[in-house]
Amino acid sequence: MILVLVLAVLAVSYASSARAYLQQRAHLDDLRTEIAERQADIDVLEREQRRWEDPAYVEQVARERFGYVMPGERSFVVLDEDGEPLEAEATLTDPADVAPEEPTAWWDEAWASVETAGRPPKDEGTPPATEIDGSPEQAPSGQEDSDQ
Template sequence: MSDRRTGRGPGGPRRPARSSAAARSARPAPVAGATEEARPRPTGRALILVLLLAVLAVSYASSMKAYLQQRAHIAELKQQIDERSESIDDLEREKRRWNDDAYVRAQARARFGYLMPGETAYVVLDEKGKPLETRSQLHDPRQVLREPPEPWWDDAWSSVELAGNPPRDPGTPAAELGAPAE
């Protein structure tokens, strides 16, 4: 039951029907140079989703950094393990050498100068009376001997001449020391 005067009925107020020409005139006219499609505006749900993705990216980035640091640390530790195992192998090889009597004798000779019974040791001394290095290097004789050596007979003949003609004593030693001369 509707009231024809008010236009109200059981479904609520009636709106007058617009014609399609009236509907077209109610829309704003497009501006020159503007696109007809309007940009969609971000909704609250979209902003929350973007924020959530940013937080997840930051948390995964920090976890990834920690993971990469741990992998680098593990690689360093594996390298140290390899170096130490090589060192252990070298030390075990050295230990097996010391179980050999011939190696022990050779080390005693080289390090401490020990001799076997019946052997004679010779020590070469330098001009100051100190022992020369046992591990000296050999050099090219052309580089060591820059002046040709004198023959031994020249040295022997000069000593014979010196014995036959001794040099004259220029003065007594007491005069040289400043003592009164007699």
Template sequence: MLVLVLGLLAVSYASSMRAFLDQRARIGDLKSAIAERQADIDRLEREKRRWQDPEFVQGQARKRFGYLEPGETGYQVIDVDGEPLEPSSELSDPDQVVPEPTPTAWWETAWASVELAGDPPRERTPAARLDAPAEDLGGDPAGGGR
């Protein structure tokens, strides 16, 4: 009887201990979520204070919208298609740019082909026999063919 009572107490204590540990884990999760939210609130308050500074607002207007002060000259870099480059784009070094070959006129190409037809270049004579394996030619390795 005593063993039965002790077993019953152990089971009820274990279930209570499990609920206690689950609640402690849940409290830890909620505390970390609260700390994250507080960090977000602090970050947003710092940004709000930055936007109250006229110098910061002026800098953002220049950066985002390209605003200029009276008397300033603005420049915009465009690509080969005439579209403005993004601020994150990188310009290439002019010394490393390979110039495009100068196109030849069609009549120069046509005349070159006429000259070539009159005096074709000398090519090597073709081989009298190919030394390819019989398997590559689709034939029988013994030379029987199909």
């Protein structure tokens, strides 16, 4: 019985030690991942710093962001269909890529207006014409509603 009790105590102590070991390993893995991410961020920042040391890159950024031009050059602003300047990120499409609109014949538009004129929209907001003094008017007994 004592042997079983000693083995149970050892199993519990080893289980808690194993749990602590596994938690520490998971924490170390998380820290290693974080270190790798930070190192990648540092590499990106160092690359960016080297780019800013290049005068050609600084000139390019000044042209793009601020619209600077060198002495003797002319600057042009491209406007969209509303007269607003396009953003620097906007791209113009190639006119060859745009599908041309097929023109419609003038007689098609004229005939469409004739068909529309033949079917005017019904006005739902006006009261019926048969109402007088708030009470509906009765048609004479010999006439139908279509004669009104």
